[in-house]
Amino acid sequence: MSYKFILTLEIMYITASKLYDYIQCPHRPWRDIWGPQEEKIQETNPFVEMLWEKGIKYEMEVIGKIGEYLDLSKGNIEDRYTQTIEAMKAETPLIYQGVLTVGNLRGIPDLLRLQPDGTYIPIDIKSGMGREGADEESGDEGKPKKHYAVQLALYSDCLLKLGFEHNRKGIIYDIDGNEVLYELDAPQGPRNKETFWELYEDIREKVILLLGNQIQNKPAYQGVCKLCPWYTSCKKWVMYSDDLTGMFYMGRSWRDTINQDLGVTKIEDILKLNVDDLMDQKEKDKSFLKNLGRSRLDSMVSRANVIKNLKKPIAYNKIEFPKVQYELFFDIEDDPTQEFVYLHGVYERSPQGERFLNFTAREITHEAEKQAWSDFWNYIKSLPENDYSVYYYSHHEKTTYKKLQKKYSDVITLEELENFFENPNVIDLYTDVVLKNTDWPLPSYSIKALAVYLGFEWRDKTPSGALSIQWFNDYIEKKDEQIMTRILEYNEDDCKATMVLKDGLEKL
Numbered sequence: 001m002s003y004k005f006i007l008t009l010e011i012m013y014i015t016a017s018k019l020y021d022y023i024q025c026p027h028r029p030w031r032d033i034w035g036p037q038e039e040k041i042q043e044t045n046p047f048v049e050m051l052w053e054k055g056i057k058y059e060m061e062v063i064g065k066i067g068e069y070l071d072l073s074k075g076n077i078e079d080r081y082t083q084t085i086e087a088m089k090a091e092t093p094l095i096y097q098g099v100l101t102v103g104n105l106r107g108i109p110d111l112l113r114l115q116p117d118g119t120y121i122p123i124d125i126k127s128g129m130g131r132e133g134a135d136e137e138s139g140d141e142g143k144p145k146k147h148y149a150v151q152l153a154l155y156s157d158c159l160l161k162l163g164f165e166h167n168r169k170g171i172i173y174d175i176d177g178n179e180v181l182y183e184l185d186a187p188q189g190p191r192n193k194e195t196f197w198e199l200y201e202d203i204r205e206k207v208i209l210l211l212g213n214q215i216q217n218k219p220a221y222q223g224v225c226k227l228c229p230w231y232t233s234c235k236k237w238v239m240y241s242d243d244l245t246g247m248f249y250m251g252r253s254w255r256d257t258i259n260q261d262l263g264v265t266k267i268e269d270i271l272k273l274n275v276d277d278l279m280d281q282k283e284k285d286k287s288f289l290k291n292l293g294r295s296r297l298d299s300m301v302s303r304a305n306v307i308k309n310l311k312k313p314i315a316y317n318k319i320e321f322p323k324v325q326y327e328l329f330f331d332i333e334d335d336p337t338q339e340f341v342y343l344h345g346v347y348e349r350s351p352q353g354e355r356f357l358n359f360t361a362r363e364i365t366h367e368a369e370k371q372a373w374s375d376f377w378n379y380i381k382s383l384p385e386n387d388y389s390v391y392y393y394s395h396h397e398k399t400t401y402k403k404l405q406k407k408y409s410d411v412i413t414l415e416e417l418e419n420f421f422e423n424p425n426v427i428d429l430y431t432d433v434v435l436k437n438t439d440w441p442l443p444s445y446s447i448k449a450l451a452v453y454l455g456f457e458w459r460d461k462t463p464s465g466a467l468s469i470q471w472f473n474d475y476i477e478k479k480d481e482q483i484m485t486r487i488l489e490y491n492e493d494d495c496k497a498t499m500v501l502k503d504g505l506e507k508l
């Protein structure tokens with residue numbers, strides 16, 4: 001068998017990572033095989049690499065304290081498969097990194113654990129929470145994560161087909177050391193009666209067809225693209241094709257609905273839509289343009305007009321800001337993988353001039369995080385009451401501060417925090433101004449997209465919040481002050497960009 005043929009067989013296997021990729025972006029499995037390979041970015045994104053490393057480190061930690069197990073993590077894949085089958089036949093209690101291959105399915109669960117009835121249950125170790133949306137306060141346990149469920153379903157499917165399981169179940173060993181049982185025959189939620197198993201079967205079949213080039217789907221310009229090696233390639237396609245996802249707020253599913261129901265595939269054709277006629281048609285046929293109401297359709301037509309005709313930003317209402325002595329442009333940096341806020345940055349503009357202030361945790365400890373937050377509030381309290389305004393971009397700051405308040409309730413009371421964000425001089429530029437009052441000839445309304453449009457340049461050539469997290473983790477390990485300077489400069493530039501945007505909005 002030639003090397004190339006073996007390679008082709010390997011990439012045609014349905015694996016847990018291909019199912020994960022499909023959930024992230026249904027176009028990815030196809031593009032990985034059939035896309036223009038010369039356009040794929042070869043270097044791994046440093047943030048993605050950091051997540052992998054963290055995942056592996058955690059897995060090693062867990063494995064180190066799990067007791068006796070059969071290690072099948074090394075060697076060639078065919079041998080590992082044979083050894084896995086033999087080990088399961090011999091009722092080995094715990095198998096690490098066994099290989100399950102059946103037809104075109106291949107699963108490598110972190111652990112296979114023997115059950116009292118002689119069957120096996122697959123276990124995956126994850127450096128994240130076992131469920132999503134859990135809330136300690138309300139006692140809500142949260143719900144299973146779709147991508148975890150689908151990966152466990154693949155392992156379970158292999159075990160069923162190999163005759164080593166008769167239940168559709170799996171376990172996630174999560175970051176808190178909890179074993180979270182996934183009942184794969186359970187519905188996905190109270191409103192979604194489709195079971196996780198049915199979801200898995202549906203995704204598995206689509207991935208098989210995509211890998212075989214029997215079906216194709218289109219790229220879409222979306223948030224998840226930024227960490228994908230196909231980012232530049234797909235963005236180029238979106239722009240060249242004048243695809244609808246090149247318009248802000250147009251996700252893949254609305255794009256597909258419009259493509260299918262109206263045959264409209266280009267932004268320029270959105271301009272020709274008559275929203276009144278479409279609404280009449282919707283009245284007669286409820287399945288027509290599902291989830292797209294009048295206001296969404298109107299916004300699409302306005303945005304298409306800004307992109308194709310006006311070619312410059314537009315304000316639909318007069319935008320006014322508070323006239324005060326102190327203007328603060330504020331941005332935080334946090335690492336969601338360990339729920340840690342390491343930097344509160346403020347660019348201050350006052351009659352005395354401009355300056356950047358940072359309140360930074362230089363260690364990953366509760367004390368350091370609390371001290372930085374406390375210093376930030378002391379600074380805010382030192383400002384002349386009613387003579388300052390604060391600008392930030394998106395609800396992230398507010399949401400994160402609510403969590404910090406719960407964690408360190410002796411720094412500031414909930415009432416004080418709520419009063420701060422309810423103050424009309426404390427303004428979320430994205431939610432309260434950009435979204436409600438403006439449109440831009442851009443596919444994204446992120447602070448980076450808008451500030452760059454207004455002529456602002458970050459000192460760092462590859463600025464991103466994800467990279468800042470990677471730099472911070474690097475700093476913690478090496479304590480290299482040059483890395484800290486890079487983090488601070490990036491945050492300062494984010495704050496300045498908010499200032500540039502505020503001034504730009506005022507001029508609109």
Ligand code: SF4
Nearest residue numbers: 025220225228230234
């Ligand atoms: S860049 Fe975006 S559309 Fe393209 S494969 Fe990646 S996630 Fe999908």
